[in-house]
Amino acid sequence: MGIPDFTSEGLLPMSIxxxxxxDIxxxxxxFGDADKRNKxxxxxxxxxxxxxxxxxxFELYLDGSFVTSKPEPGDIDVLLFYDFEYNNLEWQELIDDRIVRYKFPGLQVLTxxxxxxxxxxxLDFAHNVKNKPGLRKGLIKVIL
Known part of the structure; x- marks a missing residue:
């Protein structure tokens, strides 16, 4: 287990x-703005x-600028996959990106x-790099 070194593009190697x-x-x-990263x-x-x-x-994966070599990431992109049979109001708030961004500033969630x-x-889509067709990046699966 563990997180490999970043590629020359500043990304994780293509894999989960x-x-x-x-480890995270x-x-x-x-590195970079360690205070911001720790926050x-x-x-x-x-x-x-x-x-x-x-x-x-549920399973959680991390994506976005936080999992790159970017010194000051804007946020953490969280991919949340969960059991569809579970549902209540509090859970609905935890999977609604608008509410998550308000209650947990710095997180963006896709479920x-x-x-x-x-x-x-x-997951396949998340491996793509925005505005760089053909370039693929790695993701982090959070082991709890």
Whole structure:
């Protein structure tokens, strides 16, 4: 487990990289604007604690500028795949990107059901690099 070094483009190598919370903090919060990176990480941890309260099966992947060599990332993109049978008002707020951005500034969330084709399509799409056709990047799967 662990997070590999960035490519010459400043991206993770194309793959899904399994990483613990300790791996993420060590690798992604210790360079560039470390204060900003740690602040974003702590907001993510707060969000994760809220998710865990629900005892629902889910998987989390991290994407966006936080998982690049960019010194000052704008936010953390969170891909959340969850059990479609679970639903209540508090959970709905945790999967609504507009509410997440308000309650957890610095996070952006994209959700899909865990056991369906949209998970594969979403992950495949997330490997693309914005405005750079043909360039693919790695993602981090958070191991809890």
């Amino acid at each position: 990289h399994n990483a613990t919370l300790a 903090k060590e690798k992604l919060c210790s 974003l990480y702590n907001i993510f941890i707060k969000y994760l604690k809220c998710l865990k309260k629900h005892k629902v099966k 899909a059901f865990l056991e369906c084709e949209s998970k594969d399509y979403t």
